Amino acid sequence: MGSTYSIKWVPSEHSPEPDALQQDIEDMLARFDKEVSNWRSDSDLAHFNDASAGTCMPMPQSVIDMVQLTDRLYADSDGSFDITVAPLLKLWGFHGGEEHQAPHPDQLQQAMLNVGQQHLHIRDDGQLCKDVALSLDLSSLAAGYMIDRVVERLASYGVTNYMVEMTGELKAAGRKPGNRPWRIAIEEPRDDERVAQMILALDGESVSTSGDYRNYYEVDGQRFSHTFDARSGHPVMHKLAAVTVLDDTAAEADALSTLLMIMGEDRGWDYAIAHDIPAFFVIRDGEVFVSKGTPQFNALAQSEE
Template identity: 85%
Template sequence: MPRCVTWPVIAVALATALTGCFNSVDPVSEMYGATMGSTYSIKWVPSEQSPEPEVLQEEIEAMFARFDSEASNWRHDSDLARFNAAAANTCMPMPESVLDMVRLSDHLYSDSEGSFDITVAPLLKLWGFHGGEQHQVPDPEHLQQVMAEVGQQHLHIDANNQLCKDVALTLDISSVGAGYMVDRVVERLATYDVTNYMVEITGELKAAGHKPGNRPWRIAIEEPRDDERVAQMILALDGEGVSTSGDYRNYYEVNGQRFSHTFDARSGHPVMHKLAAVTVLDESAAEADGLSTLLMIMGEDTGWDYAVAHEIPAFFVIRKGEAFVSKGTPQFNALAKSEE
């Protein structure tokens, strides 16, 4: 196995953009807004073909609205919600956005031997996440009943390009949705020959090119702290999508036991290992989004072996007593060094 580099530091959490400060003469356009129950931030250097910022923002927010109507887990009238409410043995036409995310999820599900699974929504509700029951460990009988309606092996796209389920599945595409939309926004910018940009949606992001003055786009990887946000590592990006998954933001404790919102669909339980957070770099923000979740589910040992074997640029933060130890895969270390 290739030698890894370790940092004996408290590191990682959500990868966030360093907003910085631009002089008024810098030709950088910016837009901000709300989407997917959170926020987005887009910065770009205009090209000769790009429209005024207000026009582009209107186009992009129309994209967000359409995606919300197609894939929202919170709207009762979205295409995905209608599929979730349908009975077992149902096939339905779905927008290409939903089918694209299912195809990506199928790939991750297969590669992870079923640990990554987008049918875990009933488990999130059962364990008290996503507006579910109170925070408590469910009894085994109730868990077994819910598990009968979990399993991505019961989901498929048929020859007519319809989405089908063999049991009454409920899909949750949040593990790839934000990254998917980052990629779609990047594609829209490309139609205007915009090649210098940073796109961030609900914490998932991608950056390419440079800011004025040939300055790189930089992002921060945070310490996994509950009380405040502190940057531990700074990376310069040029064409990489970045995603971080961790158990330090969305969790609860019962009798001193910490329960994360990240689930292993095979057991029906939240992950219970020492991996606190993992950051992934990939050319596709959607792929990075899904892979960070996959590695978080697998844990510090199996996830590390998977990342190294698949040559994934990944940065792991592992609990060690009251402190943390961090290490990057060879591919992550190479990128981090080249972007210094």
């Protein structure tokens, strides 16, 4: 998947040796990579993306699970959150090798013909179908989804004290040796260096941050983020620099942080409040940042200090 992972855990009475556990986890990651990676041409998802309009294909349970989760978020966001944005990422130069410039309106109009999660559906027999030539990108929740699967595997070994991180998404539960909590830093959205803005102690929560300060480019002073609003086909252009979400599951936290980032500082805030989401917003205000947390986030942050 073109990224890294880190797992820290406290052995239990029945847990395997570290080398055996690492091999088990890496076998899981290899299978998942073969199922959903956009970095390889032989993954199950790549085969689906290459298929023509009107195709139905049996897909791994991981893909079906993530499509079902994102179907709800697609509906909740009125189509802003959409996993069929792969053609847009390529067109705007976020899949590597393409020129970094805004596409011609005719190019964008052509790409938009193959964007829209309403054209994706799951048949009763479990096959995944597309009405037009869609290309899916599950990077908005794939890391979180896999964290949840690794946590389930750790639990099968009786491991209840752990911190699992993939591509910056993570979940932590229990305590470290010495009965110390797992502490994680929420990063300040700066382009030049990494600075911790807040420290949280986690016990059973997942945390995900989405922002426009890592994967972006500038043309004529205009910043273009890798986060897209599928309704317009354009990168988001609002003042929200980053948003952090806490949730019981890493997949939900991962997807929700992307959804709120797409919606922006006003619409995203209203959505988070309406859905009782523990979320922390960092908003650009000229040359400075203004931060605010939802009541649910502030309550969790205070209880974990």
